[in-house]
Amino acid sequence: MDQFTLVKETLDKMGIPYEIVEHPAAHTTEEADEFIKGKEGVRTKTMFMxxxxxxxFYLLVMDDAKRLDFHEFQDLTNTKQIKMASAESLKEQMGLEPGIVSIFGLINNQEKNIHVYFDRAILDEKTMTFHPNVNTRTIFVASKDVLKFVKEMGYDYQILDLESFD
Structure with missing residues (x-):
């Protein structure tokens, strides 16, 4: 089964509503944002570290307009020497390629060994946007349902208060 169908079927089984926008392949959050201009929802950036x-392994979901301060992340999570994971680790752990990382990669993580974090600033938003494990679509999901998805996939999550470093 292809990754996009897997995401849709998983959300359908969980009773989580979503909206899909199809578009040409987007390799950056900036490109993806161009295809969904005018639609409501925080544009997320999901970092696999x-x-x-x-x-x-760590998965952090934050506003795509924010830059991550790795030192701050380490301080808030009581971790050391955190870096972006390699393409190889991403494929191994989440079954994804660079450029399409999202919480939906948790579907492919059999070991349930990824620590999940959200920046508090995006949780106030009604809707979040992600690539649904492909970069030719953007999915819109209610923020409360994003958290429900993570829990139902068998993960706990933590909420961080990240400073804004624009």
Whole structure:
């Protein structure tokens, strides 16, 4: 089954409503934003990170307009030597390619070994947007349902108060 169908079927089974916008392949959040101009919803950036030894994995969802301060993330999560995970680790852990990372990659993580974090600032938004494991569509999901999805997939999540470093 292709990744997009897997996402849709998983959300349908959970009773989570969503809206899909199809568009040409978008390789950056800026490109994707162009295809969904005028539609309501916070544009998210999902970062897949690991520690130096590649023994711990982290998924952070934040506003795509924000830049991450890795030192702040480490301080807030009591971790050390965090960096972006390699394409190889991303494929291994989430079954995804770089440029299409989202919470929906958790569907493919059999080991349930990814720590999930959300920046508090986006949780006040009614709707979040993601690539549904493909970069030719954008999916709009209510923020409360994004959290429901994460829980029903078997993950706990933590909420961080990230500073804005534009």
């Amino acid at each position: 690991t520690n130096k030894k590649k023994t711990e």
